[in-house]
Amino acid sequence: MNRLRMEFEKGPEVAFVSHLELMKLFAQAVRRGDLPLAWSEGFNPRPKINFSSGIATGMTSREECLEMELTEVIDPQDVMNRLNQTLPPGVRIHRVRKLEDNPKSLMALLQYGDYRVTVPLEEIIPARELEEQVRLFLARESVLWTIRSPKGIREKELRPGILALQARLEPQQLVLDWMLKSGSEGNIRPEHATEAFLEHSGHRAAGPLQLDKRAVYGERDGQPTKLFDL
Amino acid sequence: MKEYILNHILPRVEKPVRYAGGELNHIRKDWASVDVRFLFAFPDVYEVGMSHLGLQILYHTINREDNLLMERTFAPWMDMEALMREEGIALYGLESFQPARSYDWLGFTLQYEMSYTNILNMLDLAGMAALAGERTEEDPLVIGGGPCAFNPEPIAPFFDLFLIGDAEEMLPRLLQEYARQKKEPGFSKEAFLQSVCAMDGVYVPRFYDVTYGADGRMAHLKPNRPQAPATVRKALVKDLETAPFPEQPIVPYMDIIHDRVMLEVLRGCTHSCRFCQAGTVYRPVRERSADLLTRQAKTLIKATGHEDISLTSLSTADHTQLTQLVRNLLDQYREKNVSISLPSLRIDSFSVGLAREISSVRKSGLTFAPEAGSQRMRNVINKGVTEEDLFKVVEEAFGAGWNRIKLYFMIGLPTEQEADLEAIVSLSQRVLDRGKQIARQRGSRQKVSVTFSASSFVPKPFTPFQWWGQNDLETLQAKQRLMKSKIKNKNLVFHYHDARLSQLESVFARGDRRLAPVLLRAVQKGCRFDGWNEHFRYQLWLEALEEEGLDVRALASRCFEKDEVLPWDHIDAGVRKSYLYREYQNAMEEALTPDCREVGCTACGICPDWNVQMELKGSPHE
Numbered sequence: 001m002n003r004l005r006m007e008f009e010k011g012p013e014v015a016f017v018s019h020l021e022l023m024k025l026f027a028q029a030v031r032r033g034d035l036p037l038a039w040s041e042g043f044n045p046r047p048k049i050n051f052s053s054g055i056a057t058g059m060t061s062r063e064e065c066l067e068m069e070l071t072e073v074i075d076p077q078d079v080m081n082r083l084n085q086t087l088p089p090g091v092r093i094h095r096v097r098k099l100e101d102n103p104k105s106l107m108a109l110l111q112y113g114d115y116r117v118t119v120p121l122e123e124i125i126p127a128r129e130l131e132e133q134v135r136l137f138l139a140r141e142s143v144l145w146t147i148r149s150p151k152g153i154r155e156k157e158l159r160p161g162i163l164a165l166q167a168r169l170e171p172q173q174l175v176l177d178w179m180l181k182s183g184s185e186g187n188i189r190p191e192h193a194t195e196a197f198l199e200h201s202g203h204r205a206a207g208p209l210q211l212d213k214r215a216v217y218g219e220r221d222g223q224p225t226k227l228f229d230l
Numbered sequence: 231m232k233e234y235i236l237n238h239i240l241p242r243v244e245k246p247v248r249y250a251g252g253e254l255n256h257i258r259k260d261w262a263s264v265d266v267r268f269l270f271a272f273p274d275v276y277e278v279g280m281s282h283l284g285l286q287i288l289y290h291t292i293n294r295e296d297n298l299l300m301e302r303t304f305a306p307w308m309d310m311e312a313l314m315r316e317e318g319i320a321l322y323g324l325e326s327f328q329p330a331r332s333y334d335w336l337g338f339t340l341q342y343e344m345s346y347t348n349i350l351n352m353l354d355l356a357g358m359a360a361l362a363g364e365r366t367e368e369d370p371l372v373i374g375g376g377p378c379a380f381n382p383e384p385i386a387p388f389f390d391l392f393l394i395g396d397a398e399e400m401l402p403r404l405l406q407e408y409a410r411q412k413k414e415p416g417f418s419k420e421a422f423l424q425s426v427c428a429m430d431g432v433y434v435p436r437f438y439d440v441t442y443g444a445d446g447r448m449a450h451l452k453p454n455r456p457q458a459p460a461t462v463r464k465a466l467v468k469d470l471e472t473a474p475f476p477e478q479p480i481v482p483y484m485d486i487i488h489d490r491v492m493l494e495v496l497r498g499c500t501h502s503c504r505f506c507q508a509g510t511v512y513r514p515v516r517e518r519s520a521d522l523l524t525r526q527a528k529t530l531i532k533a534t535g536h537e538d539i540s541l542t543s544l545s546t547a548d549h550t551q552l553t554q555l556v557r558n559l560l561d562q563y564r565e566k567n568v569s570i571s572l573p574s575l576r577i578d579s580f581s582v583g584l585a586r587e588i589s590s591v592r593k594s595g596l597t598f599a600p601e602a603g604s605q606r607m608r609n610v611i612n613k614g615v616t617e618e619d620l621f622k623v624v625e626e627a628f629g630a631g632w633n634r635i636k637l638y639f640m641i642g643l644p645t646e647q648e649a650d651l652e653a654i655v656s657l658s659q660r661v662l663d664r665g666k667q668i669a670r671q672r673g674s675r676q677k678v679s680v681t682f683s684a685s686s687f688v689p690k691p692f693t694p695f696q697w698w699g700q701n702d703l704e705t706l707q708a709k710q711r712l713m714k715s716k717i718k719n720k721n722l723v724f725h726y727h728d729a730r731l732s733q734l735e736s737v738f739a740r741g742d743r744r745l746a747p748v749l750l751r752a753v754q755k756g757c758r759f760d761g762w763n764e765h766f767r768y769q770l771w772l773e774a775l776e777e778e779g780l781d782v783r784a785l786a787s788r789c790f791e792k793d794e795v796l797p798w799d800h801i802d803a804g805v806r807k808s809y810l811y812r813e814y815q816n817a818m819e820e821a822l823t824p825d826c827r828e829v830g831c832t833a834c835g836i837c838p839d840w841n842v843q844m845e846l847k848g849s850p851h852e
Contacts, residue, residue: 015236016246017483025483028254028535031566039567058241086535088254088481120238208241 013090019054110183120207161188248276251324265409290476330356340378386435395464431465490538550848595634603653683725686732694813806835
């Protein structure tokens, strides 16, 4: 068996591709590259490509992780090069490594996500005031956010999942860099955190939020570590 | 504009990937470097349009010419349309995000009569006048093609021209001619149209005047320019083997209706089913060879990475080299998890044996189309299949492990009686019973189910039934209720569609130019996506018809006399009108007409009149 872990980018050209469509996209690229992808057994064989989590529709991602199993041993660099030739515009693999024994799945290893949210603004916020709003926001013990889903309305506690927030102003937009809890043990969505901050600070977005995931992390010795490197 | 759409509009709509473009194998050219810019407009949403093989064929055919460019656009869904209107964003091409009005040509494919409202709506979203007569030299030329172009009269006033028949050879020729003329001084759209209106397949509606008699029937449809021919011959690609096919189809990100490689294995059909328009207008039968198709499959899988190859045509099981083709493909792809599918199966054991070979591990349902429940009715429509044939086939299917069978029928066929309707249910029930019996014998405990669907028959131009009037609405609805009431078993599932939609389809399928104002009113009232159940507004259609002084019942159920002028008489699809009428009479006598491929010429006329012949690559099956 040949298990490879790859770090790839989902660029602006494919921002609107959903997660399921992204999975299909990779399977097709593998087939175009004539790579010997492993398939699951059973009634409905699926390609053995796994991700750490779904990337939301509309979100770009700089350093996303996936794992792929091939039925033959092929030089990882070779696999990466071949895939980069067949992948569609906007998707690119940056790093690849071979996995030795049976590590935990990416989904299980995922702990944090680093997100950059760009908020279009019509108002002007003085830099001092913004600093203060961030400080007050992070000083709160509780940040409750109302989530509407097909299952109904519920309140979610966001604060413990917010590890860091940095904010800066740019012409006509506010840029928020979040470090948020991510994965199966708890997941904070950057849109929710952002909307909660905007409500807290009394500002309104003048248009849709732009979401860009900049990195994914697991944990080693209690420290956030890039998922690829685990 | 692109940035604004991507950042400010798309995040606010459902399935934004419909409007983003950028797919693998899309083609972007520098606008300044080409002579002609053509925008292909599919009048339904992205995921429906991207399943259309015609789009991929023409996209490839036009774009491979260095001086031509083709881009795509689709009907925006309601949420996107609302935002576009609110923010003043015009319909745009997915490749360059340029507004539709800035292209030289705007082409619509006419797949279905009930997509016409979307066409008019898209013209509006493009900022163009609906009527061709109100558009200027600054507007693109608007062209229509596809199956409904064989009766284009209801939408004729909205188009500058139609291309009737096979488009892949004629369209590039038209565009190159346009490119050449455009560079000459004194160029005008009128002069261009005059110069091309006699070419095969080209129909310029404004070059023809229509008059009506006092009784409301059509009296004449005649040319008003010397260059315009009295009869428009369809465009015909004689040699499918050398005709262009898309070597690098665009691969949508989105899960579309048919996410697969489509290999067109043949065009045309000789079964002569009397309800079928495609069988008539796509004659003669022309096959591609198994060798060519095998090579094409390889190219297409390499370019796309799709999981499935669909062998597509009107009746794939008739291909004379099908066994060889399927063996080749299985050999090539068995190890690679690429499956092969046939869209539908002929009712004979050859087909099931074939299906067995090609089905992947998972056996999804098998589909058969008996079309009618009683032998008498099947003879009327010339679908000579017997019950014995059907049972032999379903027994093989059940015996081989299939648990789900789908059966397609029609109701509202000419001469239909209650007994014929009961026969549909009874036949489906007996297929289910047989299936359960066989499953028991096999020791299988999986549930056996039979789904049968009955669409309401719509008489179409260029068929033997083109003179016959559709059942009225109440009759169709009563027939649907009757069949529902006869179902005893919960594993027998009945699907049917809104008969009111079929009624309107009938109005437009055999309609004339007097329907154009009705369409305009319907669109103004808000009709769009009529083919989508949740958006079909029958009341608004009735209003639109009434406001034009027209009666939906009279139009949908109209009978034409034998020698009456039909709104499509000026179009020559190859098959003689006299042959169609003879077939109509044969239908009334329940007489069968054999397949000319097997028994010899049945004198439809196309081969002698057009000096063409069937192109079969192997020898006909026994």
